[in-house]
Amino acid sequence: MSATKSINFYAIIPARYKSSRFPGKPLANILGKPMFWHVYARAKKCSMLKEVYLATDDNRIFKAASDLGVPVLMTSEEHKSGTDRVLEAAQKLKLPDDSVVVNIQGDEPALNPEMLTELLMPFTTSSEVQVTTLARQISFEQAKDPNIVKVVCSSSGRALYFSRSPIPFGRDNQPKYLGHIGLYAMRMNILAKFKTLGESRLEKWEKLEQLRLLEADIPILVVQTNFECHGVDRPEDIPRVCQLLSEG
Template sequence: MKIISMIPARYSASRFPGKLMQDLGGKSVIRRTYEATVNTNLFDDVYVVTDSQVIFDEITSHGGKAIMSIKEHECGSDRIAEAIEFMDIDIVVNVQGDEPFTEVSALRKLIDVFKYDDKKEVDLASLMVKITDWDEITNPNTVKVIVDNNNFALYFSRSPIPYPRDETVQAVYHKHKGVYAFRKEALLDFYKLPMMTLEASEKIECIRYLEYGKKIKMVETDVQGVEIDTPEDLERAKKLWK
């Protein structure tokens, strides 16, 4: 089974433009993420896939592997799908370019989902982490996920799910971490299928898989990590790096 990692990387970001090229301990955020992913030794290959010449040059000038996107893409999955369409691979893991603190054990758990999926029932796997802070639960920037008894995703939302109508019920909330492992075929299906209403409404790309009947296995982790979405996040990451 050939397993690679792809790191989708846009230069422009609505909340923090150019964040991937910001300095983190003497190297750019995207270079830190790339090197951390390579150093996990979990992948046959690691690439940054980008629409930015600046990011492409940043990776390749330091000996890394990068691919320039040919088309414009609205989401990271589409960007990766274009890049891997003609590659001879089985599994591709999407590592977020703005999360430089790569957590090896969590990535290994994602890959293991496919290693032990003898019936090939799983189309993709992703991470979730338990959250208890109500501000985070109600924050629309935090994507929540609910699962069935076998940890297959039922739905993703920016709203609090489940809704706590009965406050005596001890509801459990999980945040979706945007790290995915895909079967190649499932990702190419995603690329070719049009966006439907639920995905368009929530602006959560993995909803497209559910709308078309794909199975998403969620893997619980206790590692929150640091996602760099704002200048404040970057300062927090710098302190953690030290």
């Protein structure tokens, strides 16, 4: 591994108002605070992060964040992905080219801050690391769910492929499956390049934007974690998250 200098890590939480299954999701009330506040508060507990910002496209979210003292930026309504919104926010902030930007999903109010530390640590040991993400072992039953993205890795931990299908295929024996966790950390120059690459062939088929990077020969280092995410997809998920947060 090559030596690396001190790095500035920033986190940006994309929070759009429109959602087909849960409109206004970032403003959903969780234990008296909007959901985005919980994501921000959890991220702030990661000591490796220099700053944490919210990036939104909606005045209601912008005002609520401002009222709660959460650093927030207004971004375009036209973005097709959270990564595009994160890039616009990073460019508005004029983040240095050698910084690392973490894209934190805005619907993870029970996020464990230690997951962010796991995500960022590889950048401190090697200057060759360009993108990191997380994965955890899942069961065969979970692997069959197309809503749970699977990843297979090389012996060095680099992602070989992401799919909604259960990969790898176990012809004679049932393999171990890794479920992808949608947290990403990218060097600023890679984040900017992501936009210029445009939607890739595999990305269109699988509806997985991380495949854009693999098709462009940009390596993604997969860090295995024992932690689990508890995202909010629908209003029915709120009570479960409230219980998790209440339990600490």
